[in-house]
Amino acid sequence: MIYKDYNDLSKDVIPSLNEYIDVHIEKYSLQPCLTKAMKYSIDSGGKRIRPLLLLSTFYTFSDDLPLEHLFAAAGALELVHTYSLIHDDLPAMDNSSVRRGKPSNHKVFGEAEAILVGDALLSLSFEWLSNMSFPTPTVTRLINILSHEIGPSGMVAGQMKEIVHKNEQLCIDDILDLDIKKTSSLILASVQMGAALADVPFRQQSILEKFANDFGLAFQIKDDIDDFCNDSKNIKNTIPSLIGIDNSKKKIRSLVLDAKKQLDNISEDTSLLESFLNYFKDEMV
Ligand code: GRG
Numbered sequence: 377m378i379y380k381d382y383n384d385l386s387k388d389v390i391p392s393l394n395e396y397i398d399v400h401i402e403k404y405s406l407q408p409c410l411t412k413a414m415k416y417s418i419d420s421g422g423k424r425i426r427p428l429l430l431l432s433t434f435y436t437f438s439d440d441l442p443l444e445h446l447f448a449a450a451g452a453l454e455l456v457h458t459y460s461l462i463h464d465d466l467p468a469m470d471n472s473s474v475r476r477g478k479p480s481n482h483k484v485f486g487e488a489e490a491i492l493v494g495d496a497l498l499s500l501s502f503e504w505l506s507n508m509s510f511p512t513p514t515v516t517r518l519i520n521i522l523s524h525e526i527g528p529s530g531m532v533a534g535q536m537k538e539i540v541h542k543n544e545q546l547c548i549d550d551i552l553d554l555d556i557k558k559t560s561s562l563i564l565a566s567v568q569m570g571a572a573l574a575d576v577p578f579r580q581q582s583i584l585e586k587f588a589n590d591f592g593l594a595f596q597i598k599d600d601i602d603d604f605c606n607d608s609k610n611i612k613n614t615i616p617s618l619i620g621i622d623n624s625k626k627k628i629r630s631l632v633l634d635a636k637k638q639l640d641n642i643s644e645d646t647s648l649l650e651s652f653l654n655y656f657k658d659e660m661v
Contacts, residue, residue, distance in 0.1 A: 385428055385431065393447055396444070404503065412485075418454065420476045420478050422476065426450075427566070432648045433570025434573050436570075437576050448504040449508060456522065462490050463491070465480035465482065481493055525562060526561060526562060530557055531557065534557025534561065545613070548618055555614075559593075568588070571584050584642075591653070594656055595655070596615075597614075601659075604621065605621070629659060632659075
């Protein structure tokens with residue numbers, strides 16, 4: 377494996393991945409206003425965690441393919457992530473006028489336009505996957521994983537649960553289920569797609585899935601802790617608002633330890649995947 381650490385990987389990969397995504401949005405989008413509005417949100421400084429997770433999973437098990445061959449799949453994840461943020465910010469959903477410190481998509485381009493930008497990004501993600509030069513069963517598997525994880529049993533289901541129950545206090549198990557669906561699903565898809573591209577055997581696939589679920593849940597709880605501390609808005613159905621900051625950090629620590637334990641069961645060098653857990657370094661003390 378060429379990369380040992382998240383920071384090395386991201387420094388090396390993010391500029392060329394961004395270039396790939398921009399060039400291919402321009403190539404596939406034939407409507408100038410749509411192209412501009414898609415690129416506005418895609419280029420607004422996301423961490424690219426999901427593409428990097430896909431690439432890291434792949435390179436943990438295989439090192440015989442140049443990065444560029446995986447960019448369509450990595451980029452597809454970022455398109456879906458960006459669509460979910462644009463739609464989540466809409467007045468009918470979270471009604472947020474700022475995203476990554478900049479006006480959200482609908483504030484710049486209008487509400488109807490932002491809905492269409494999300495629709496376009498979602499559709500384009502599957503077009504990119506379907507055009508990949510991998511064996512057909514692999515491409516079909518990628519499409520299957522992504523559509524399953526972001527649809528009515530994954531991300532959209534989680535978002536629906538949040539909206540339907542916004543005026544009532546959910547119990548901890550329901551909040552965990554909501555977080556797993558809303559946030560872990562796409563993170564799970566990232567790891568599963570990296571594993572599918574590298575032809576990872578079944579036993580290791582299920583270990584990686586546990587790792588991804590731990591990471592995804594910890595990721596959402598950390599996001600909610602940060603919002604809880606920085607935002608006066610009291611969102612009821614989050615882990616920190618139900619069990620408090622200290623208990624939420626304890627939950628993150630146990631998820632991170634379990635994630636590490638999962639990786640110990642893989643004989644390949646998992647240092648690259650393990651380095652993603654440094655994202656939670658502030659919660660580990
Ligand atoms: C609208 C169908 C639909 C789904 C929305 C994912 C989601 C469901 C809503 C987005 C809002 C939210 C709080 C999502 C939780 C996931 C999360 C922590 C998103 C932020 O992800 P980062 O930190 O963002 O990777 P960057 O800015 O780095 O890309």
